[in-house]
Amino acid sequence: MADGKTYQTEVNIDVNTRQWNLEAGTEYRFELDPGTTVAIKLAHGQAEIFGAELAEGSVYLFGFECKAAVYTWQGCTIEVIGLPSTEYVSDETPMHAYANVHLALEQMRVRALRTVHGSPPSSDDEADTDANPEPPRVLVLGPENSGKTTVAKILVNYAVRTGQDWTPMLLNTDPGEGGWAVPGAIAAAPISSPIQTSTPATTLGCAASSAPTHLTSNALLPLAYWYGHAETKRNPLLMDRLIRNLGDNVAERWDHDVESRVSGLIVDTPSSFAASSGAQNEHRHALIKACVDAFKINVILVVGHEKLNVEMQRTYGNRMTVVKIPKSGGVVELDASYRERVRKYQLQNYMYGKILQPPPGLSTKMYLQGGEQIPDLTLNLAPVSSIVSFGDLTLYRIGEETMAPTSALPIGATRVVSEMQPLLVDPAQPGSGLYNAVLALLAPPNPDEHERYDEEILDLPVVGFLVVTALDIPNKRMTILSPSQGSLVGRTAIVGSFEWQE
Amino acid sequence: MSLYPQPQSQGYGAAAFPPPGYGQPSMYAPPAFSYAPPAQPVYHVDPTSFRRDYSTRLAELTVNSRPIIQNLSMVAQDYTRFADIVVQCIESHIRRVPQWMKLPAFYLLDAISKNVYNPYANCFAPLVVRLFLDTYEQVDQSTRSKMEEMLLTWRTGSPNGRELFGVVPQLAIERQIWGGESTQNASSSRFGTSSSVSAAQVLSELEFVLNQQERALQMNPYDKASQHHVAVLQQLRKLVQAGVSQAELSQILNQLRTLAQSAPTSAPVSVPPPPPAARPSYAAQQASYAPPPPPAPQSSSYPPPAYMAPTPSTAYTVPKSEPIDLASFLSSVQPPAASASVPTASAPTNNIADLFSALVKAGVVSSTGTPTGAGATAKAEEPSKPVDPVKDAARKYRKAILKHKIKLTSADISKQRSHVVEFMYDRLPAQCKQCGIRFPDGASKKTMDDHLDMHFRQNQKAGQAVSRGHSRCWFVTVEDWTHDGYVDVKGKGRADGRKISSSAAAAAEAAKREAELRALYVVVPPGDEAKPISCPICKEPLKSEFLEDDEEWVWRNAVKRDDKIYHATCHAEATASKSTLAVRLRNEKTGSRSRSITPEKLRTPPKAAVDGVPHKSKSPSPTSPVRTKRKAEDDDPYARLEGKGDAPPAKKFAVSA
Ligand SMILES: [Zn+2]
Ligand SMILES: [Zn+2]
Numbered sequence A: 001m002a003d004g005k006t007y008q009t010e011v012n013i014d015v016n017t018r019q020w021n022l023e024a025g026t027e028y029r030f031e032l033d034p035g036t037t038v039a040i041k042l043a044h045g046q047a048e049i050f051g052a053e054l055a056e057g058s059v060y061l062f063g064f065e066c067k068a069a070v071y072t073w074q075g076c077t078i079e080v081i082g083l084p085s086t087e088y089v090s091d092e093t094p095m096h097a098y099a100n101v102h103l104a105l106e107q108m109r110v111r112a113l114r115t116v117h118g119s120p121p122s123s124d125d126e127a128d129t130d131a132n133p134e135p136p137r138v139l140v141l142g143p144e145n146s147g148k149t150t151v152a153k154i155l156v157n158y159a160v161r162t163g164q165d166w167t168p169m170l171l172n173t174d175p176g177e178g179g180w181a182v183p184g185a186i187a188a189a190p191i192s193s194p195i196q197t198s199t200p201a202t203t204l205g206c207a208a209s210s211a212p213t214h215l216t217s218n219a220l221l222p223l224a225y226w227y228g229h230a231e232t233k234r235n236p237l238l239m240d241r242l243i244r245n246l247g248d249n250v251a252e253r254w255d256h257d258v259e260s261r262v263s264g265l266i267v268d269t270p271s272s273f274a275a276s277s278g279a280q281n282e283h284r285h286a287l288i289k290a291c292v293d294a295f296k297i298n299v300i301l302v303v304g305h306e307k308l309n310v311e312m313q314r315t316y317g318n319r320m321t322v323v324k325i326p327k328s329g330g331v332v333e334l335d336a337s338y339r340e341r342v343r344k345y346q347l348q349n350y351m352y353g354k355i356l357q358p359p360p361g362l363s364t365k366m367y368l369q370g371g372e373q374i375p376d377l378t379l380n381l382a383p384v385s386s387i388v389s390f391g392d393l394t395l396y397r398i399g400e401e402t403m404a405p406t407s408a409l410p411i412g413a414t415r416v417v418s419e420m421q422p423l424l425v426d427p428a429q430p431g432s433g434l435y436n437a438v439l440a441l442l443a444p445p446n447p448d449e450h451e452r453y454d455e456e457i458l459d460l461p462v463v464g465f466l467v468v469t470a471l472d473i474p475n476k477r478m479t480i481l482s483p484s485q486g487s488l489v490g491r492t493a494i495v496g497s498f499e500w501q502e
Numbered sequence B: 001m002s003l004y005p006q007p008q009s010q011g012y013g014a015a016a017f018p019p020p021g022y023g024q025p026s027m028y029a030p031p032a033f034s035y036a037p038p039a040q041p042v043y044h045v046d047p048t049s050f051r052r053d054y055s056t057r058l059a060e061l062t063v064n065s066r067p068i069i070q071n072l073s074m075v076a077q078d079y080t081r082f083a084d085i086v087v088q089c090i091e092s093h094i095r096r097v098p099q100w101m102k103l104p105a106f107y108l109l110d111a112i113s114k115n116v117y118n119p120y121a122n123c124f125a126p127l128v129v130r131l132f133l134d135t136y137e138q139v140d141q142s143t144r145s146k147m148e149e150m151l152l153t154w155r156t157g158s159p160n161g162r163e164l165f166g167v168v169p170q171l172a173i174e175r176q177i178w179g180g181e182s183t184q185n186a187s188s189s190r191f192g193t194s195s196s197v198s199a200a201q202v203l204s205e206l207e208f209v210l211n212q213q214e215r216a217l218q219m220n221p222y223d224k225a226s227q228h229h230v231a232v233l234q235q236l237r238k239l240v241q242a243g244v245s246q247a248e249l250s251q252i253l254n255q256l257r258t259l260a261q262s263a264p265t266s267a268p269v270s271v272p273p274p275p276p277a278a279r280p281s282y283a284a285q286q287a288s289y290a291p292p293p294p295p296a297p298q299s300s301s302y303p304p305p306a307y308m309a310p311t312p313s314t315a316y317t318v319p320k321s322e323p324i325d326l327a328s329f330l331s332s333v334q335p336p337a338a339s340a341s342v343p344t345a346s347a348p349t350n351n352i353a354d355l356f357s358a359l360v361k362a363g364v365v366s367s368t369g370t371p372t373g374a375g376a377t378a379k380a381e382e383p384s385k386p387v388d389p390v391k392d393a394a395r396k397y398r399k400a401i402l403k404h405k406i407k408l409t410s411a412d413i414s415k416q417r418s419h420v421v422e423f424m425y426d427r428l429p430a431q432c433k434q435c436g437i438r439f440p441d442g443a444s445k446k447t448m449d450d451h452l453d454m455h456f457r458q459n460q461k462a463g464q465a466v467s468r469g470h471s472r473c474w475f476v477t478v479e480d481w482t483h484d485g486y487v488d489v490k491g492k493g494r495a496d497g498r499k500i501s502s503s504a505a506a507a508a509e510a511a512k513r514e515a516e517l518r519a520l521y522v523v524v525p526p527g528d529e530a531k532p533i534s535c536p537i538c539k540e541p542l543k544s545e546f547l548e549d550d551e552e553w554v555w556r557n558a559v560k561r562d563d564k565i566y567h568a569t570c571h572a573e574a575t576a577s578k579s580t581l582a583v584r585l586r587n588e589k590t591g592s593r594s595r596s597i598t599p600e601k602l603r604t605p606p607k608a609a610v611d612g613v614p615h616k617s618k619s620p621s622p623t624s625p626v627r628t629k630r631k632a633e634d635d636d637p638y639a640r641l642e643g644k645g646d647a648p649p650a651k652k653f654a655v656s657a
Helices: A095-117 A148-161 A236-256 A258-263 A278-294 A306-316 A336-352 A415-419 B047-059 B066-078 B080-096 B099-116 B120-138 B141-154 B167-178 B199-219 B224-242 B246-262 B280-288 B326-331 B348-361 B372-384 B389-403 B410-415 B420-426 B445-467 B478-482 B502-519 B568-575 B581-592 B605-610 B637-643
Strands: A010-012 A017-022 A026-031 A038-045 A059-062 A067-072 A076-081 A086-090 A137-141 A169-172 A185-190 A223-226 A265-268 A299-303 A321-325 A384-389 A393-398 A422-424 A437-442 A462-472 A477-482 A491-499 B521-523 B544-547 B552-556 B558-561 B564-567 B630-632
Touching (some): A026 A076, A038 A067, A038 B141, A067 A076, A095 A148, A095 A299, A095 B420, A137 A278, A148 A169, A148 A265, A148 A299, A148 B420, A169 A236, A223 A462, A236 A278, A236 B478, A299 A306, A306 A321, A321 B410, A336 A462, B047 B066, B047 B080, B066 B080, B080 B099, B080 B120, B099 B120, B141 B167, B141 B199, B167 B199, B224 B246, B521 B558, B552 B558, B558 B568
Antiparallel strands (some): A010 A017, A026 A086, A038 A059, A169 A185, A384 A477, A437 A462, A462 A477, B521 B552, B544 B552, B558 B564
16 A cells, blocks of 8 residues: 555456455445445445445445445545446545535534533634524535435434534435435434445435344434425425424424534435426425424535525525535436336335345355344344225325416415315225325324314324235225234325335 | 464365365365366476576466465475575565465465475574564455464464474564564554453454354354354454453453364365366376375365364463363353363354353353453543543543634635544544444443443344344334433433434333343253243243353243243233333333423424324334234234233234235
8 A cells, every 4th residue: 555656446356356445535436236236345444435434344235226435534445246337436526525514513513512511612712703603404405416415414424423422313305215214205313323325225224123223323213294295396385384394393302302402403405496497496495495494494505506506695695604515426317217216115125124135256144234234134124914994094185186386376376275185085986096005104183172173184294104005996995015013993194196016 | 381282183174265266165176176287397407497487386376276376385395405495486476466465375385384394384484474574564454364364373383283483483473463461562452452362362363263163154054053153253253352351351262262172173174075077187196295294184185274173182372361260161051961071072063152151151241242341440440530531532522623713615615625534533543343333532441332232232132033023113203203302211321322312212121121031030840951842922942041150940031921931022022012112111201201391382283283192102013923024804903902902912924025
């Protein structure tokens, strides 16, 4: 390693294994084809994947068309077993900028913590002129394929890695992405250990299962609301409401837990928030505002989009920090069919878990998947299939009848009510659209009849997701796949526009 | 007396060198080989030609190729009169080639020295220390560990079972890389063990035993015992990597050596059948190439080596390691009938399984994997320190963070080089080798032990729960979610030693409960020790165990109900299916804290609507029996389960997904 000029970056160790020597400040980027897996071992040195550090000597598995990068601050040697469809080393990364953002956010946390502790401002801290410093509450905006989610993940991972007991809240407001739930949901989860990268089905970590896990980021208990569609333009009013519901609950949680509040939050957003063209303009501004209000945003990060940056500066620049940050050259253009497959992986992962087969030529049986040591024992899940009568489960769609783009209507139109209107779905009706539909099972409503209100189901969070795998109209029964045991009788579920078939 | 008594076998183990090509069973097929024999060159007596020829052939040794190594050592054997030239060629080759080519050449050095021995071992002796250490310094971690394995075999590598290159070079190398009595390599262990028996040394020997076991597992992949042994050894490795006390290191080392003695020697002996492409002519040639004294058990098991299982006579004794009565360790965990004064002789495979329990019994480690000495050490240090090191480190961290002149502006963040390495790496010197999580400067050993303990526990649980299958949890209710930060699990920090979160709290709570259940036992009626009994619920056998203190045999994790013995865990699940974790947690919360949601804080209908909802548990049922998709009848057994808690478990049947 001493001789930087002559060493080769890539060395074939054997037919299956290649060794890459990465210089400090570079990253090894790879993409996988469907059905292939790759194992990466950190042979020597330090390295991290989207902010989560790898353990030296450990072997990490990747699959399901994972696209990721192993970055090293200090230089390292990795061994790659298996064949990615694309792989190369780049020395142009935005990591210094991202790390600087992290340090700036860290300063905000430290100042906020001092206030909580009642410590006097530090004499070292020249910038500390704010009498009431607030922890960072960050909105990450950017166009499609700008790496917003990666930025959010890196910032959260850096926060939990500092050793300062931060538990930042990570929010996914992109219903097309799904987060810890399944596509169609928006959700929030406090993060206390680095989020691993292994498959696009677990980009933000894993929701808890009954299996023991080594990392809390694989046993998350998100608070989720069901929007039901991939596109925010389909029902912006509903999005708006759900975002505010999330914000209210985050605020309430923090009322009870001041220490966590100091860690702040990071909000990942859908790319539609940044699409400045035409019809979407109206609703996206409303939704950005919903996020800003709901989460009391005080920092907006705009990933590599000058026009949006200017726009945000103009709208919010006087109230908060708006910063443009560079986009990573490693971000890959994702087409619609890829996103479609990823949604399928997510649902599979939600129900059955996802176990990666090690690539041919991997000699060791000791490998990690998503940071878990015995994946075949802990990442394999058994959902429950049960047959219920039509009457057991009450099903709704939200405002589905009048589904024209909002922008086609005058502002403040009469549609407001109908767009948010829960409409009962009758499974017995042909064309109910229930076969293979993904349902969101809601938390029970208020048992006190007097406390109920018309649109209550819009404000109930999701406790789990179900799939209708068979419909038996003559016998008025349907087969429901659910993640776990539990009675569905008397429960309410909402149908969206997602379908899933095993 | 020799420090390293004599081994009985000279042959290298089949899978000695893990890299492909050299020592892989498929390539290793005596008495024939599947590769084409190289034509034997006719050497001129002329040393210059010999040198040129030998270096040329040596240059081909770019990967760990068994044929090339074999060929080169045969030439060396045939031309012992040019031994000096061979030694020079190998040395300069090792020094010249890039680091990834060095190991194969060392294997050649190893093979020649062990198998030809005279005069090569003597010729290499003066230069081997420097050569080894210089190389060791340059290569990567995985090569280092292979070099360490090789070094271990040199202890007994000579034909009379003594140090291959003599005791002085051997100790000189070992001291440099593992630290000796005085020279100590702190960086060899992440958590810095200051010791005369260094953690690196123990790890290296552990690796050796582990290697044997992994090979045994390769031969017989479905062997449960081997799987278990490997798991136990890996656990032990993690324990050592995390840092244990000097006394513990010594004890572990001693145990390992005992184990190494008794470990099955099957690996080097078992040899796959010859491949069809056998080369009889070469086989004949091979036969004539028998290593010098003492004859290897199989002349065909050429080179090397090395990592054959040591035989009972290979008991290493290391100065400084505390004398341990192994017999008492091992006998304590063996059936009384089998408890012999020579425990190592009986059922060697069990010994590894017993190793961990032996260490537990001996108080070296707690049953959860925590070194018992750890807490005590930490406590002893505390009074002398005026400030809490954790708080102190946190203060320093905050100060350092604020010192940086960085503003959240595009200019500041994109123009500066980031100082993040200082905060992400330098200030967090201790790193868990299992998950990569780091601990801040000043973090107590207890914190790190707790963290490792968590890994151990989770693995144990993962292994135990295998027959039941897991499923995704229902999400928590808003009520639980917004009060999550409140969960107070008495005295328990989060699993990774940081702040507790509800999922971790739930896991910790469940783990605690499970540990309590598993600690329950039923005394085995005298005479029934060998009688196999099964749990009526899961049908799996109950494990018996000898309680040293009470001197009696017990079934662990057992309860007796109506004259039947159940697993305590199974019984608890069956009877308490309605009392779920969420309920317990909530009771605990309400018991310890008064939660008041004041009306003015209720900003929106949802919370008003949700608050006061009866806490219908959404936790996963613990009774899911099979791993595939489960099917429930349309008469909804779950309703029955929830409605009448004592109803029989739901009908379940597996259907293929
Ligand atoms: Zn760890
Ligand atoms: Zn049982």
